[in-house]
Amino acid sequence: MSDVLAVAEHRRGDLRDVSFELVTAGRELADGLGGDLHVAVISGDVDGFAEMLRLDGVDTVHTVAEGEEFNHDVYAQVVEALHEELDPAALLLPNSVNGLDYAPAVANALDLPLVTDAVDLAYGDRLEATREMYGSKVETTVEVDADQFAVTVRGGEWGAAETAADVDVEPFDVAVDDDAVRTTVTGFEEVGAGDVDIADAEFLVSIGRGIEEEENLDLIRELVDVTGATLSSSRPIVDNGWLPKNRQVGQSGKQVTPDVYLAIGISGAVQHVAGMKGADTIIAINTDPNAPIFDIADYGVVGDLFDVVPALIEQFE
Incomplete structure (x- = not known):
């Protein structure tokens, strides 16, 4: 129970930058824990995404072919199943609209303490997560007194992993309970969309x-x-x-x-x-x-x- 499981994020066919930043943050934390870094990618072109996530520092990429876009009910079930299978010490998720959608549900289901919006992570005897408060005017350090925990990571705080490596890609089969999937994606609209991103x-x-x-x-x-x-x-x-x-x-x-x-x-x-x-x-x-x-x-x-x-x-x- 010293591994790290990071969940990548994609939108409309593209891996988001935070996915590569999670690799950097996850590798640093895995080194502190003395374990391996597992990266999971759920839904969409998982095979294509997996190739992009075969990066230096990653030990295994897990693919779960369930749906095309993010769905709260699917992600919650899959991440819970992955966690139960891998039994990692740390679960890293993006501090994004999607990540914050399912992170609390997963943490609650797995009885994990959850730290959100971390801008730095360190591990000695326990996890130390740095967060910003009062409009980023103050930095605070949160110590987590638990062997297993979940953290959402703020984008832009870690460099993006770039170096390709020979990494194992393993499909992960999970029996998603369709009766528990109560929402569907009917469309996508970029809030505040304009001529450029x-x-x-x-x-x-x-x-x-x-x-x-x-x-x-x-x-x-x-x-x-x-x-x-x-x-x-x-x-x-x-x-x-x-x-x-x-x-x-x-x-x-x-x-x-x-x-x-x-x-x-x-x-x-x-x-x-x-x-x-x-x-x-x-x-x-x-x-x-x-x-x-x-x-x-x-x-x-x-x-x-x-x-x-x-x-x-x-x-x-």
Whole structure:
């Protein structure tokens, strides 16, 4: 009872980034426990997903061909059956809409303590899970005094596993009780859907209050065009109606992990930082040298964006 079972997540035919982050988090935890990492993928193109999950650090991938999309009743039954079969110490699930849908039900059925929205995990004599509270202003450490436990992991906090490896793939047969499946998926509608998904962008140019007026968006869009970036923003820009909700980065928007995040006129409030601190390279432009965004930026420019941005456009052109 020292293994880790992580459950991958997919949507509309694609594995979500959190699936690969779960591999990283799961491997770290399995090393602390001294056990193996098992990854399960349920429903959809399980064979195709399994190939993508054959990654360094994974010991076994388990496939369960039940349905096409997420279904609470199916996932709850399958995860419970997998847990009873593998008897792991840790059950890792994504802290997503789907993960939070079935995690409490599974934890209750298996009588497991459940820690949600973990941003860091460590294991010595017991599990220590780090969580953020009060709008990410405070970090707390939760100690779990139990041999077995369940944890939902926040996306964007661990790097995505990438290195392919020779990993066993094992189909798992479970007798799903069809009478207990009381819901069906009738369709899918992306809330706040728009022309792009900023979570998939490799280069984001993000704007905040510092642009002052809506008409100044034209200058930023010019920079976006010449750099081939994607435009995003902090919450005040969306609240003002200058950009749609699907462009918002932050705790109440989307979590993003681009290669480059250029923050223009963004102070760096904790709610915004929570959504973008996983970017590989963070560049900040702000007139205030004490702006919190500079605390996490890899590169910072203290200056007026209306001077800096035109100079950048000229360089890229």
